Amino acid sequence: MKLKYLLYSFLFLLLINLSVSQLSVKFEKFTLPNGLTVILHEDHTLPTATANIWYHVGSGNEKPGRTGFAHLFEHLMFMGSKNVPVGKFDEWLEAAGGDNNGSTSSDRTNYWENFPSSALDLTLFLESDRDGYLVDVMTPEKVDAQRDVVKNERRQSYENRPYGMSSIVIGENLFPPDHPYHWPTIGSQEDLSAASFEDVVEFFKKYYVPNNASFVVAGDIDPVKTKELITKWFSDVPKGKPVMPIQQPVAYLTEEKRVVLEDKVQLPRLYINWITPKHFSPGDAELDILANVLAGGKNSRLYKRLVYDLQIAQDVSAYQDASMLTSVFSIVVTARSGHTLTELEKIVREEINKVKNETPSLREVQRAVNQYEVSFLMRMERVGGFGGKADLLNDYYVETGNPDYFNEDLARYKALTPDDIQSVAQTYLRDDGDVVLSIVPQGKKELAVPEKGDK
Amino acid sequence: MQKSKVKSKNVILSVAKDLIIGLGIVLLLVTFSYSQVPDRSKPPELGPPPSMNLPAIQHLKLSNGISVVLMEKHQVPLVEVDLLIKAGMVNDPKDKPGLASVTTSMMEEGAGTRNALELADAIDFLGANISAFAGWHTAGVSMFTPLSKLDDALALFGDMCLRPTFPIEELERNRKERLTTLMQWHDEPRAIASVHFSKTLYGNNHPYGKPTIGNEKSIRAFKVEDLKKFYQTYFGPGNASLIVVGDISPEAILPKLEAIFGKWEGGKVEQQTFPKAVQVKERAIYLIDKPGAPQSEIRIGRIGIDRMTDDYYALRVMNTILGGSFSSRLNQNLRELHGYTYGASSNFDFRMMPGPFLAGSAVQTAVTDSALFQFFFELNRILEPVSDDELTRAKNYLTLRYPESFQTVQQIAGQLADIVVYNLPDDYFNNFTKNILTVTKEDVQRVAKKYIEPKKVSIIVVGDRKTIEKSVSKLKYGKIKNLTIDDVLGKAPVLEK
Numbered sequence: 017m018k019l020k021y022l023l024y025s026f027l028f029l030l031l032i033n034l035s036v037s038q039l040s041v042k043f044e045k046f047t048l049p050n051g052l053t054v055i056l057h058e059d060h061t062l063p064t065a066t067a068n069i070w071y072h073v074g075s076g077n078e079k080p081g082r083t084g085f086a087h088l089f090e091h092l093m094f095m096g097s098k099n100v101p102v103g104k105f106d107e108w109l110e111a112a113g114g115d116n117n118g119s120t121s122s123d124r125t126n127y128w129e130n131f132p133s134s135a136l137d138l139t140l141f142l143e144s145d146r147d148g149y150l151v152d153v154m155t156p157e158k159v160d161a162q163r164d165v166v167k168n169e170r171r172q173s174y175e176n177r178p179y180g181m182s183s184i185v186i187g188e189n190l191f192p193p194d195h196p197y198h199w200p201t202i203g204s205q206e207d208l209s210a211a212s213f214e215d216v217v218e219f220f221k222k223y224y225v226p227n228n229a230s231f232v233v234a235g236d237i238d239p240v241k242t243k244e245l246i247t248k249w250f251s252d253v254p255k256g257k258p259v260m261p262i263q264q265p266v267a268y269l270t271e272e273k274r275v276v277l278e279d280k281v282q283l284p285r286l287y288i289n290w291i292t293p294k295h296f297s298p299g300d301a302e303l304d305i306l307a308n309v310l311a312g313g314k315n316s317r318l319y320k321r322l323v324y325d326l327q328i329a330q331d332v333s334a335y336q337d338a339s340m341l342t343s344v345f346s347i348v349v350t351a352r353s354g355h356t357l358t359e360l361e362k363i364v365r366e367e368i369n370k371v372k373n374e375t376p377s378l379r380e381v382q383r384a385v386n387q388y389e390v391s392f393l394m395r396m397e398r399v400g401g402f403g404g405k406a407d408l409l410n411d412y413y414v415e416t417g418n419p420d421y422f423n424e425d426l427a428r429y430k431a432l433t434p435d436d437i438q439s440v441a442q443t444y445l446r447d448d449g450d451v452v453l454s455i456v457p458q459g460k461k462e463l464a465v466p467e468k469g470d471k
Numbered sequence: 472m473q474k475s476k477v478k479s480k481n482v483i484l485s486v487a488k489d490l491i492i493g494l495g496i497v498l499l500l501v502t503f504s505y506s507q508v509p510d511r512s513k514p515p516e517l518g519p520p521p522s523m524n525l526p527a528i529q530h531l532k533l534s535n536g537i538s539v540v541l542m543e544k545h546q547v548p549l550v551e552v553d554l555l556i557k558a559g560m561v562n563d564p565k566d567k568p569g570l571a572s573v574t575t576s577m578m579e580e581g582a583g584t585r586n587a588l589e590l591a592d593a594i595d596f597l598g599a600n601i602s603a604f605a606g607w608h609t610a611g612v613s614m615f616t617p618l619s620k621l622d623d624a625l626a627l628f629g630d631m632c633l634r635p636t637f638p639i640e641e642l643e644r645n646r647k648e649r650l651t652t653l654m655q656w657h658d659e660p661r662a663i664a665s666v667h668f669s670k671t672l673y674g675n676n677h678p679y680g681k682p683t684i685g686n687e688k689s690i691r692a693f694k695v696e697d698l699k700k701f702y703q704t705y706f707g708p709g710n711a712s713l714i715v716v717g718d719i720s721p722e723a724i725l726p727k728l729e730a731i732f733g734k735w736e737g738g739k740v741e742q743q744t745f746p747k748a749v750q751v752k753e754r755a756i757y758l759i760d761k762p763g764a765p766q767s768e769i770r771i772g773r774i775g776i777d778r779m780t781d782d783y784y785a786l787r788v789m790n791t792i793l794g795g796s797f798s799s800r801l802n803q804n805l806r807e808l809h810g811y812t813y814g815a816s817s818n819f820d821f822r823m824m825p826g827p828f829l830a831g832s833a834v835q836t837a838v839t840d841s842a843l844f845q846f847f848f849e850l851n852r853i854l855e856p857v858s859d860d861e862l863t864r865a866k867n868y869l870t871l872r873y874p875e876s877f878q879t880v881q882q883i884a885g886q887l888a889d890i891v892v893y894n895l896p897d898d899y900f901n902n903f904t905k906n907i908l909t910v911t912k913e914d915v916q917r918v919a920k921k922y923i924e925p926k927k928v929s930i931i932v933v934g935d936r937k938t939i940e941k942s943v944s945k946l947k948y949g950k951i952k953n954l955t956i957d958d959v960l961g962k963a964p965v966l967e968k
Binding site for chain 1: 508511515517518520523546547549598616644655659763764796798803807809833835863864870878880963
């Protein structure tokens with residue numbers, strides 16, 4: 017056993033040495049007197065650049081009765097500010113060849129503008145004006161307009177989508193009511209209706225302050241000139257009170273919860289979910305690789321068994337959804353017609369137990385790590401947008417303090433051994449602490465996994 | 472408080488400006504403080520538009536005549552190589568819809584000496600991605616790999632392109648998967664709307680009218696021989712090109728491609744001709760009932776025009792104004808002004824033959840009629856002259872962000888594929904901006920009138936009939952044809968156990 021292990025380690029090292037070089041994203045970081053952290057990165061491949069700002073506030077900071085507010089607020093950030101009339105943020109930027117978007121998670125809210133390098137000054141004006149002077153011209157009518165848009169986003173992305181309510185139900189059952197991940201980022205229709213103009217002003221003054229943000233400008237830029245312009249546009253944005261990070265005791269489940277939901281769907285779908293370690297903490301990368309071993313590609317354990325060999329499932333996926341307070345590991349399987357979720361669950365549990373009882377093969381772990389390695393190379397190709405280099409520099413800065421954490425992040429995966437993967441399966445994929453959701457066609461509860469005790 | 476702070480700075484500024492005259496030392500200080508205080512009274516001027524310097528498109532040839540189109544991109548050690556075949560879903564035999572799609576997906580299910588699992592394992596282990604595809608007029612295999620694994624990846628790519636095995640047991644598996652997908656479409660309002668949109672516009676006799684993955688009957692009937700025949704007919708050097716993008720030189724890649732494809736034999740394939748699609752003559756509403764749906768999926772459109780049209784640039788500008796960007800009229804009206812939806816847009820799908828023009832959105836059920844009214848308000852308004860400001864904005868939007876379409880090796884490969892498929896000149900990318908900038912207001916109005924006839928469109932609504940039918944009929948936009956989801960998709964297939 018020992019000898020075999022040594023041999024494996026040798027092969028492992030050899031394989032790694034065959035592969036890609038060091039990743040490095042050079043950056044310059046400085047902080048304005050008002051507390052805004054700024055990170056610059058040059059990439060002159062194309063004559064375009066990007067501005068990317070993260071506010072360290074998400075749905076996790078919402079107060080009771082106002083779920084969905086952080087995301088509604090994100091929409092309001094595009095509704096004009098003191099010196100930018102309503103509609104002009106998008107219009108002026110698009111007229112300059114730019115593009116923009118924003119997103120909200122439980123932990124943070126981010127915004128980016130991709131633009132031709134000729135529009136740097138304009139972009140910084142637009143971004144700084146809403147960062148400093150959004151509420152000066154906020155009105156109840158603007159809140160109402162985006163409230164309707166967000167309610168339609170909820171209808172489109174959740175209510176009118178098959179299996180669309182799954183993530184909401186899973187969060188509610190995994191986390192206790194006072195946990196920031198208990199409620200969904202999109203919020204409830206009632207709470208969206210309740211959000212008021214006063215809430216907007218309060219939220220802006222509390223969270224949308226430069227000392228609670230980090231700002232990356234990257235791409236075809238001259239760093240000296242860019243630094244000057246950022247200083248010019250952002251220095252008058254007033255500093256706010258310090259924002260304390262959320263203090264939250266680690267959530268864990270002491271029992272298995274089984275939930276059944278009926279939906280307008282043809283086929284039943286099973287979701288098994290566990291609470292797992294937060295992003296970048298020990299166990300997080302291991303669980304990414306475990307997800308790949310279980311359901312990444314034709315040769316993965318669950319795909320091969322359920323979809324390829326037995327052909328009783330239409331699809332299967334597994335993923336570690338990593339967040340800043342804690343993460344969620346999920347396995348999702350859709351049954352083929354004529355098959356029940358009980359059948360599927362039995363096999364999923366068998367396969368999980370196999371990983372727990374027997375170290376995965378070196379090849380399947382290395383196969384997963386190799387795929388991660390290429391995904392890191394792909395991250396070097398885009399500068400702007402979600403998941404571009406600027407967004408990642410910001411994410412790494414926020415979560416680790418080091419914007420250029422690319423190598424360290426990749427190294428987490430490259431260091432893994434099959435034993436590590438087995439170990440996280442044993443520790444986290446417990447069968448007495450998970451949430452099992454069955455979504456079944458209306459009137460067909462018999463296709464769900466049985467209540468606990470009926471097993 | 473914020474206001475007073477800004478004000479006080481302005482005061483200091485104006486005082487300082489007065490002092491500039493005659494005081495050299497103060498001037499320095501003042502200039503510095505001036506540069507630190509932003510003038511927010513108007514948006515800053517834009518710099519001169521930057522120029523895009525793409526690497527050259529290189530044309531190479533293998534000994535058997537296969538053309539290789541290459542663009543070097545050395546920033547990241549990645550390589551994309553695509554085999555592009557000039558045949559696709561339009562070449563499905565009339566009684567075998569879905570054949571191109573099933574043939575290409577089966578090329579991933581075993582090749583050379585490897586069965587489906589071995590092939591997938593070998594590809595995944597490299598961290599590469601090698602997959603086969605079928606579009607309307609193209610099919611092929613695309614390969615994406617880290618440079619360090621290029622040789623291994625090319626060997627697998629060669630097997631998939633040249634030696635697919637089409638195992639019967641994999642076809643049976645693929646069949647079940649497809650039938651289940653057809654079944655799942657019954658849940659998806661977007662899939663239902665888009666299937667019916669194509670069917671209504673193009674009918675049963677035109678290839679664009681058919682569901683791309685096949686129908687229940689054809690899926691159940693496919694034989695291995697059908698797949699082999701499709702593959703042998705269309706996959707050959709006379710019908711193929713190779714696209715290469717990434718961290719590689721022509722000297723390095725050409726011998727490798729020659730070794731794999733140089734001895735491939737096969738004649739040229741005659742391009743098939745297809746019946747001309749019949750344009751929508753009369754406006755009609757197809758109301759597909761999805762009881763209890765919180766939103767209605769709306770699709771409005773007609774047959775547009777092909778990619779080679781001289782009106783291409785004018786249409787791009789016109790559509791950007793109508794529904795091709797966030798600040799377009801449709802999105803501003805339906806989303807920002809009225810809050811009916813999370814987004815509304817329009818698009819011309821340019822293909823080898825005239826593809827559809829489509830405007831669409833998902834709107835809250837209760838406002839379905841109002842949303843339709845606003846759609847037609849905008850479809851009519853675009854027939855009037857647009858403002859100079861809108862024209863300039865749209866042209867800038869298209870041209871200044873154009874470089875963003877050349878970021879990744881995969882994006883660039885897609886751009887080069889367009890050059891090959893539509894036979895565009897090599898200076899196409901570099902002339903794009905010039906061609907967009909020559910579009911005039913008159914051009915925009917002319918193409919709007921030519922291609923958007925609001926009284927000759929099909930309207931598809933997938934939604935809750937009992938809530939919306941009455942109010943929609945009051946709009947008098949045309950006869951309402953009530954349909955069920957089964958009318959559109961057929962009964963959901965049932966799999967034998």
